[in-house]
Amino acid sequence: MSKRRFIIFCISLLMFWGCPPKRVNVLPPDDPNDHFPEISNTLAVDVFLDATLSMKGFLVPGVLSYYEQTLPLLESAVGKGWEGGHTTFYRFGSHIAPIAGRAHVEATQPGFYTNPEYFQKTFIENVIDYANVDHLTIIATDLFQNEVDVNLLTGKLKEKYLTKNLAIGILGIKSEFAGPIYDVGVKNYTFEYNSGSSQPDRFRPFYLLILGTYADVEHYYEKLEVSGLKDFPVKNFIIFSRYLSHPLSSFENARMVKTNKIVETGGLLAPGLLDKRLKQFRLNGDVAKADFITAFKYFPLPYTVPFNPATLEPEITAWKHQANQLAENESAKRAFHINGINLSENELKVEAQLTPTVLSEGEVYCYRVILRPKDYSMPAWVSDWNMPTRSIEEWRKKPAAFNGATTFNLKPFLSDLWEMVVQLHRPKVGEFYCYVKRG
């Protein structure tokens, strides 16, 4: 080798050595709706009290009913939960009107429910229309809707709250009751009911619909508990929102249990580019199959609708990195399979398998895996508290057998509400990203 050739060889060698491999400078798309809301620093709370005749029965002579005990908690929970939080009370029925000053304390007096301007009809949907979505809205009602139009109510809630990523909390509390119950069944029958005061199971349920961000709704409930709700014998709480767990299970809180023929690397993304949701992998081109098992931490949120963990389904999206962009690539999807998902109390274990031969040598692909529950089931109390429609005609014949400890249309109302959440948001429990390069 001549001296000149040797120098050229050395320079070429240095140039080759000095060229770093091309890095990806694009992160996967981010869904702003996934951002979990924070508890508001300060909050305006609007409390709407159902002032119709059906509610009057919760005022039982000689007994401080749980309904009456709840009324002061509605305001004190705001004071405990939010510094400078402000509560405004309204009464509703046929109309809606603010309650001036401290007049809301009159809700413990029968006269509050016999005002002819309000008592005749319950239009909860009007309250939804009236509500300000920037406030936390509390509606205290027995959920006996005029014309029993559940669809109208759920439609309003969907339009005003669910589509805006807000949450709906339903707190059911059983309370002593004595008096007539109106609007029972599609024929709007009226029954007399006396729960007595010694058997909480016979108490009649009333509900607080708590409407706002998930964080505020949950925080309000926690403060109600602290304020005194914890001592109530029969109560149930459920939140309808897109959030089932927080944070979502992702590589940010995960450990690799096993890797096989797959190399975890930090060298695919451009320096300085960070995304805790993703991991980067390299596959040797001549490998037929590669796989890994990851155990993600699972942070279930309280009060959400339960689901069957065996029905978690993966949804895989594949992109190919080209021209500094991620372009969706259907054929690359064939290279990524989820072979197993196992959800235990606090851990979500996922088995993934890759087929490198499907991918082009030297190219970088991005995979997004979203894990969504398929089968949900309402908690048992929803069925227990639901008024069986078939029994209403029998009760008509034998009024003494009437079960006032149930609510007409409760189950359809809550089931429809959850169906809407599922249709709108398709709730997820996990979302993780893999950047994969073959070769």
Added chain:
Amino acid sequence: MKRIGYHIGHLVGIIFVAAVIYFVFLIWLEHDYFLSQRVVPPAEVTLEEWLDSFKFWGTVGILSALAAALVWYILGQLIFKINNWRDSGKRVFWFLLLLLPIIAVVLGIVFTKQAQEGAIFAYLFYALNWVLCYYLATALCSPSAFKYTPPGASAIRRW
């Protein structure tokens, strides 16, 4: 003055050999081009973390071989006084100094992160690097009186 230049020449030679082994062998051939393509680290260890661990222990091996070669040079130049290396009986010291890089290699094998595939290459490279570093440094740059003490040095050192 000429004497000082002679020593500096030999010491620079020893360091040059270590530098070549480090940059050309350890960093370029082994780290960048061989192991990065063949090693499959275990779960929870990225390729870069594994390669960093290889580089660290490989550097320790080369530095210990360099230290052994420098000690050998100092011993030969300042401590041992002989006229004929064949009669000096000092080859045993040369072999004893080999223990230093051997210990470093053993440490490297023990403490380098485990790998599912390819770790054996790393262990071979550790051994190759210290053998090359210690042997070439001492075979090429030993003091004149001991220039043929390293086995086979007579075949490669012609000055």
